[in-house]
Amino acid sequence: MSQLHAALRAIVGPEACLTRAEELYVYEADGLTVHSARPSAVVLPADTDQVARVVRACRAHGVPFVPRGAGTGLSGGAVAADDGVIIECSRMDRVLQISGDDRLAVVQPGVVNADLSKAVAHTGLFYAPDPSSQLACTLGGNVAENSGGPHTLKYGTTTNHVLALEMVLPDGEVVRLGSRSGHAPGFDLVGAVVGGEGTLGIVTEITVRLVPVPESVETLLGIFPDVVSACRAVGAITKSGLVPAALEIVDRRTIEAVEASVYAAGLPTDAGAVLIVELDGPEAGVARQVERVREFALSHGARVEVARDEAERQRFWRARKGAFGAMGRLAPDLYVHDAVVPRAKLPEILERVCEIGDRYRLRLCNVFHAGDGNLHPNICFDRRDADELARVVAAGEEILRTCVEAGGVISGEHGIGTEKREYMPLLFGEADLDAMARLRESFDPERVCNPGKVFPSTRFCVESNPKARGYDRVPL
Amino acid sequence: MSETPAVTPELAALHPGTLDCVHCGMCLSSCPTYRETGRESSSPRGRIYLMRGVAEGAIPLGDVTAEELHLCLGCRACETACPSGVAYGELLERGRAAVADAGLRNGLVGRLERFALRHVVPHRGRLRALVDLTAIAQRLGLTRFIPPARLLPRVPARSTRARLPREFAAQGERRGRVALFEGCIMAELFADVNRATARVLARNGFAVVVPPAQGCCGALQAHAGDPKTAKRLEAHNAAVFEGGDFAAIVSNSAGCGAHQRPHDARVRDVCELLDEAGLRVPTGRLPLRVCYDDPCHLLHGQGVGDAPRRLLRAIDGVELVDHADPGSCCGAAGTYNVVQPEMSRAVLARKLDALAAADPDVIVTGNPGCLMQLRAGARERGLRAEVLHPVELLDRAYGA
């Protein structure tokens, strides 16, 4: 290992190669604190060339490597399988090019999502995918997780906004995929890498599409007596053909936590659930849509408030986006679950999710992308309490099974990582997993790039591939 | 790291505060030291994780934790960003005290800092003697050879450093009686700001008393991990201000105000007080392009950001312009620019880039450390802007 350390130091410089025990200790988890594993080194490369040389050095020493952005991921994706090297992209944080005419920007992977929209604001354009973690998460991480956000409903997820990529393949070769125009002949390799969870290579440059800032935006709150009637209103709104920019539901327990935090937005603490609806587009159309949404909400038993100005609108969104951290007030740890169900089944599934939480004696709150049927049951817990931790994991599994039985899937946007890899067979048969594995192997035949993620641990055992070190030893 | 490190009661006391952190990472991009190094261990989340690890005995209290806690600016931007309500400032003070107890801060810089904060700064006579020496050195041009001394503003003449009168009478309709907190460094190097503060308060109908026995508030000592000295100084001031006949203790130094607030509910920043009372709009006109830069301990430490801006906008002729990231640290951070010159300069450089792009006539900020840092920075960068405390601009507007 010390030989590898010396090689890494020579590539990135001593100050950008971390090997002291405590420096590595802080990299043992990402946003998910349930799984942890310590890397053998962390490097902070400055450019593509350094990334490529780091990858080659790791390979020469038979050590796996893991790309990492801001570590806000919620499925353990950026955690190194044992003895792996973390390639931390935080220093590759430059916006390389902004083209208003072509409506695109070229960025390094360490650029923070919200900083990109700030950097392009003068062009009247913005970068649409807005994960709730956008103030901190990086575009590299967004690409790897195909991240979505509240505005996914109208604008789509990351994959709809990435035009081209530069990446370092797991053998150290630098390649460019896609094209600035968005039209690339042949297979859609960009589409494969977006959502690849860092297992197909290290993304070193991203060309993203920018979209015009809408002429007018209105945000309204539907204040409902309970979460079920809020879900029914969502069903009615979407059935009517309206396409709001966002449809988000925050339940009572979440409201209480948010209102006690710095993100307090004046959400009514007596409500059973709050539905946040955002409408955007040309001014006249938006005004009409606001009226229609208001009627739907009223007829489902809600009281309606419209954000009076931009400041209030921002406050609503800060409350929504800070909800996860605000729930941290309730206990030392938080498990943010992520699953998708057909929208029509939302009310029924929510009731079952709450029942599961109660049965396992857990504090569970819900804040979710209702328009997409993307649930985020959040469970507050204390990881030092082994019994509670076990109940969290068991409840999580039961929630996933419930969603899959209802025709849903096991992740909407947080990825599989280490967290859900054992649940993949709930959704996919042998043949499906094989097909995915073959795709992965065509990028990374020796499985050295972010091993131990996505695929169930029973699939590639060490006998079939002795080089996949540590693949089967990630603590679960 | 094989054997479990010993956890003393002091280290264990760090633990409860760290549990509020859910490891979400929402604070990362607000942290100037993380933005500079990109290292998790120099981020708020990383520092908290280290403290928690130490308190739980998962890692020993060693060099990395000591270095990273001292590389922290203490700007508390992470507290504003944290949705989970982590009281980072308090954690940092405890963490640094643990580092000092463990003898991990006994290098030359650490010793000098401790000595100065314990034995010079809180003693008016000694501080004055040091400032006198600095004045001589400046006149002889010797400060060129002592890098940290280059940050210091030109020491004002001794006459303007004279003590403030004990009372200033209210002008116009009387709105109350307040005590002015003079500060240690403020009193020596920024006595003119103190005078301007008293004059502006008087103009606004406040009678101002300046209790002569008051001293250093202990903020710098607490930040540096010396809670014992800090407590001694706090106790002294508590006795001086106790039961006094005034409605508020007015501070014009954000760092002092943030430190005193939890101990005395009467503490108010001067801008906050004027804004709450309703500013008597100055009649003079100052046609100036102004950038307001938030002192961290006013914005993140006391939650005061709108009040100073409202006051400045009230001055006829002032055009308040935004620069990028006014709420991020300038790198002054108390004694930080002296003990961590490299990081301080890097953080300052970003700030100056933003200010240079906005090209104001005046940069306004309400804290002595920030005033010194931005003045030195503006001079080095060749910015044309003058750097002033908000009350100085108000004072001019009343006089104009």
Ligand SMILES: Cc1cc2nc3c(=O)[nH]c(=O)nc-3n(C[C@H](O)[C@H](O)[C@H](O)COP(=O)(O)OP(=O)(O)OC[C@H]3O[C@@H](n4cnc5c(N)ncnc54)[C@H](O)[C@@H]3O)c2cc1C
């Ligand atoms: C409070 C909070 C709210 C959140 N809200 C949302 C939300 O609304 N929507 C959503 O989709 N997600 C959300 N997330 C999850 C998370 O923020 C996203 O998955 C985000 O994209 C991760 O970005 P990151 O920079 O933190 O990546 P990391 O966590 O560092 O890494 C995530 C994955 O990306 C890979 N990766 C990182 N950089 C690269 C690179 N350069 N090349 C290849 N692979 C790379 C890593 O290996 C890892 O597998 C939330 C998280 C938190 C804590």
Ligand code: SF4
């Ligand atoms: S934002 Fe708060 S809870 Fe989240 S990592 Fe930072 S300090 Fe911890």
Ligand code: SF4
């Ligand atoms: S106080 Fe400032 S420098 Fe220190 S961790 Fe918080 S944001 Fe970073």
